Amino acid sequence: MEANRDLQSAIFATETGKQLSEYHIKLLQKQNIRTVEEFVQANKLHKILALSIDTTEEIKREILDLCVRRIKLNSIYKSKPINYSTGIEELDNLLDAIGQPLRPGRVWELVGENDVGKTELLHTLAASFVCKQEDNQQVLFVDTNLDFDSERLDEILREKQLNEEAIDNYLDRINVIKACSAEALLAALKELLQQLESSKGSFSRIKLILIDSLTSCYILYRSNYERNKGRSFLTELTMVIRKLAVEHGIAFIIGNATFGLDEESADDDEEPLCHTGALNPEDFNYLGDYWSSVCTLILSLELAEDSGKENSLRVLKVLKNSCGIEEGSCWLRLTDAGII
Template identity: 50%
Template sequence: MKTTAGKDLSEYHLSLLKKRNITTPLEFMTANNLNKLLAINVEDIVNIKRELQPLLVSSAKLNELYQPEPFNYSTGIKELDALLDRIGQPLRPGRVWELCGETDVGKTELLYTLAVNFVSQYKESNQQVLFIDNKHSFSSRRFNQILLERKLDTATINKCLSVIHVAEVTTAKNFIETLEGMLETCFTYADNNDIMANIKLVIVDSVTASFMFMCSNFGRNQGRYFLTELAMLVRKLASKYGIAFVLGNLTMSYDSDEDGTEATDELQFQTGSMLGAYWSSVSTLTLALELPEGNNSDGLRQVNVLKNCYGISTGSCVLRITDAGVI
């Protein structure tokens, strides 16, 4: 990679770039913190990028800009995959999903199942899951039970459990720090020599738990700041590193406002979303997990589409909670 801006990059610089999977003009142009990585002045990096820009434009190819058949994951749940196919939003690298529902409806069970199904299906390619537990209720025993109910051998169970990494966070700040650490790891270990660099799915149970106690005026302002930081981190990890997210979120229903009159749709939206209107712009798909009307005793749950940025925004399917997870 020769330039006339300052010194030519040395073989040592090129080896550093190669270790971070930065081997093309496009990758060099979009990489961050190159001055720190290469120990070069920011001005020199800017000049090098300026000289590389014509190469980037002239070498662009149509098949690099447009991929007609991007890679899709499977949730491992037949009815859910069918619904996602109907609405045009399969689970895919870089997608950000939100799973909403009231307390005890079964959100955690569905999140556990998605984690287990993911590592079970993609264990050969070493694709791993980061499960962020904001509620301090993570149950490794439940994960083990789900795998045992599927009649898997001990070696397979141990393999699946070893690639589900759990991070318990106590505050919104800890939550932010966890994702910041992941972002740093993705950049530093882009050659996949680190466990965190192999994480392709992040599941959060639940986003709300880190923010629901920020109810004072100061707390709300601090909460908005942390939500903004969280949104930017999620979007960067998704768009730049192709990590898929499934974010659990608590919703609550209100039939009336404080003076006892019937609540307006606007009030219901603001109170029901828990994290406010701003957060609703983060996800590409929002699903609601609910009890089917008139039936709440046999494990049945209904999944409704609330928002879809890439296709049809209505649809539903019925799932069942079993000892082997959600099916």
């Protein structure tokens, strides 16, 4: 009964959910949908409630937004939070300055044009994280672009002047899975969640998940025809990510590509994933409203001004920060030891 009340109060607390009545709640109960999680993950919810797809998806999104606000409030009053080092001094200084150091449960987004170095930065973060953290904490690298390079990772670790035993140990702590579709990505994260909840498997020490990149999984859902399927995917993905982050203390850094007009499809039925020109927080909603509230920090990796891609200098900018200062940047450089 308590679960029923929680779901009912969550629905009626949303602007769109206020349209529902006690009758709709009873319809949900008849389908054994009794918790917020079951409601968000339910398929064909619009048929159960005799509502439009847009209305049911909007209620799901508003419920997730409500959950985020509660999570943020709890995190503010959490005593002595654990901070992780990224292993990149300039980046750690920037994160401290904007009031959002890397911690358990953080969900960040890293955006930038193709070939700017996002994958290289994620490789560097994976290597640096396992080197800096104690207790054999692990990284999960989700490769959606088939770009993961174990040899490059080995090179980055060797540049740290480590011995063979240490390198082998750190490489063992970086788990890699390939997920070239939305379905594969969801399945992989659900499998991890299931193993963590049942205390089975060897993934209990995973504390950082790097996804490279979500754009590759979502790009097939850009058309108007597939839009509702895309919203459903993002809603379900959001729920899984938040459970892993909040309940299991896993930090996420999710890569996403940006595109110029020359890279966009000219099909009128497709929505552009991004905009050209100066980057600003309002423009960073390429995956729609269903993604806008997921990440508390959006960082943009860009080439140094007036430089070609062969130049090693990069600038990392803060585009959105819901936990502190929303402006800031730091300079990074592409080297044999990764991006530092």
